[in-house]
Amino acid sequence: MSSGAAALSRNPRGFVLVAAHTLWLWLLLTPAAAIVRGQVHPATPAAVGLGAFALLYLALVAVPVADLVVRPAVHHAGLVAFALLGVGLALSYAGGPEGWLVLLLYVATAGAVGFVRVAWGFAWVGGSAAAVVIIGVVDRASATDTAQMALITVLAGALTLAFARTARLVEELRRTQRELARTAVEQERLRFARDLHDLLGHTLSLVVVKAEVVRRLAPTDPQRAAAEAADIERIGRTALTEVREAVTGYRERSFARELDSVRTALADVGITVSVSDVGRPLSVEADDAFGWVLREGVTNVVRHSRASRCDVDVTSDADEAVLTIRDDGVGGRPQFGNGLRGLAERLAQAGGTLHVGPARGGGLLLTARIPHSPTGRWAR
Known part of the structure; x- marks a missing residue:
C-alpha cells in the first residue's frame, strides 16, 4: 500500500471527502462519451490524457482534503502540471461539441483547494476563467458556451475557495480548543501541586516543631507533653481535611483563618x-x-529565621492592598524555591507582586502587593 493510500485508510473522513470528489468527476462523462463514440480524433491521446487528468485531479485534491504529508513545492508543481494538461486537452479538442472546456473548471477547483493563501487561490481561479475565454476564442467555440463555462468556472472556484477557507478555520479552531484544553489541564496540575505544597509544607513544619516540644517535655512535664501531642493530632486532622478539600477543589483559604493559625504556630x-x-x-x-x-x-x-519576633502588617487603600511580614532573625537573601515561586505565581494571577529581601535593622522582609478591588470584604 502506498503512503497516500495508507494515510487515507487512517483518515476515514478524508477518504469520504476524496470519494465525494470522485463523484464530482461526472462532468467528464461528456468528453469521455465522445471519445467512446469516435467523435474525437486522435482518440488514443485524448483518452490517455483524460484518464491522467482525472487521476491527477484526485491525487491533488487528496493532499489537502485527507491531510496527506506532501511538500508544498511538490504539490504546487503537481498543480502546474495538472493545469498544463488541462489547458493542452482543452486547446486540442475544445473546437468540437463535446464540452472539453469543462476541464478548466477542475483546474480552478484543484487550485482553490490546494493553495493555502487565499490571494493565490483567487489568482488561480481568475487565470482558469481567463484560460476558458482564450481557448474558446482560439478554437472558435460558441461564444455563449464559452461565457457560460467561464462564469461557471469562476463560481465553482469561488465556492471552493470559501469552502476550503471555512474548513481550514474549523480545523484551526479545533486545534486551538485542543491546545486550550491541554493548557488548562497543565495549569490545573500546577495549581494543585502548588496548593499541596503550600498546605503540607506549613502543616508538616508545625507538626515537626510540636513533636520537638513533646520530646523535650516528656521527661519533665508529661501532662503538658500530652497536651502538645493532642495539638499534633488536631493539626493532623485539620491537614487531612484541607487535603481532601484541595482534592475536591472546594478549599478556601481566608486571611483571617490563616492569621489565627499562624498566631498559634509562632507562639508555640x-x-x-x-x-x-x-x-x-x-x-x-x-x-x-x-x-x-x-x-x-x-x-x-x-523554619529558617531563628527569630524572636515577627510583625504582620496589612494596609489597604484605594489603589492596592499590601501585606508585609517582618522578622528579626538572621536575614539574608533567600532563594526562590517552590514555595516562594508558587506565591509569586499566585500573586501574579491576581495582578500583584512579591518581594523578599533583607529588612532594615536585620531580619527578613516579605512584601506582597495586590491592586485593590472595591468589592472586597474582610474574611472575619
Whole structure:
C-alpha cells in the first residue's frame, strides 16, 4: 500500500471527502462519451490524457482534503502540471461539441483547494476563467458556451475557495480548543501541586516543631507533653481535611483563618507575633492570596529565621492592598524555591507582586502587593 493510500485508510473522513470528489468527476462523462463514440480524433491521446487528468485531479485534491504529508513545492508543481494538461486537452479538442472546456473548471477547483493563501487561490481561479475565454476564442467555440463555462468556472472556484477557507478555520479552531484544553489541564496540575505544597509544607513544619516540644517535655512535664501531642493530632486532622478539600477543589483559604493559625504556630515556638491591619476591606482575590502568602511566609520564619519576633502588617487603600511580614532573625537573601515561586505565581494571577529581601535593622522582609478591588470584604 502506498503512503497516500495508507494515510487515507487512517483518515476515514478524508477518504469520504476524496470519494465525494470522485463523484464530482461526472462532468467528464461528456468528453469521455465522445471519445467512446469516435467523435474525437486522435482518440488514443485524448483518452490517455483524460484518464491522467482525472487521476491527477484526485491525487491533488487528496493532499489537502485527507491531510496527506506532501511538500508544498511538490504539490504546487503537481498543480502546474495538472493545469498544463488541462489547458493542452482543452486547446486540442475544445473546437468540437463535446464540452472539453469543462476541464478548466477542475483546474480552478484543484487550485482553490490546494493553495493555502487565499490571494493565490483567487489568482488561480481568475487565470482558469481567463484560460476558458482564450481557448474558446482560439478554437472558435460558441461564444455563449464559452461565457457560460467561464462564469461557471469562476463560481465553482469561488465556492471552493470559501469552502476550503471555512474548513481550514474549523480545523484551526479545533486545534486551538485542543491546545486550550491541554493548557488548562497543565495549569490545573500546577495549581494543585502548588496548593499541596503550600498546605503540607506549613502543616508538616508545625507538626515537626510540636513533636520537638513533646520530646523535650516528656521527661519533665508529661501532662503538658500530652497536651502538645493532642495539638499534633488536631493539626493532623485539620491537614487531612484541607487535603481532601484541595482534592475536591472546594478549599478556601481566608486571611483571617490563616492569621489565627499562624498566631498559634509562632507562639508555640516562642516567637512573639504582632498583627496590625489598617484601611478598607480586602478584595476577595487579595484575601485568598494573602492567606497563602501568610502561611508560606510564617512557615519560612519558623523554619529558617531563628527569630524572636515577627510583625504582620496589612494596609489597604484605594489603589492596592499590601501585606508585609517582618522578622528579626538572621536575614539574608533567600532563594526562590517552590514555595516562594508558587506565591509569586499566585500573586501574579491576581495582578500583584512579591518581594523578599533583607529588612532594615536585620531580619527578613516579605512584601506582597495586590491592586485593590472595591468589592472586597474582610474574611472575619
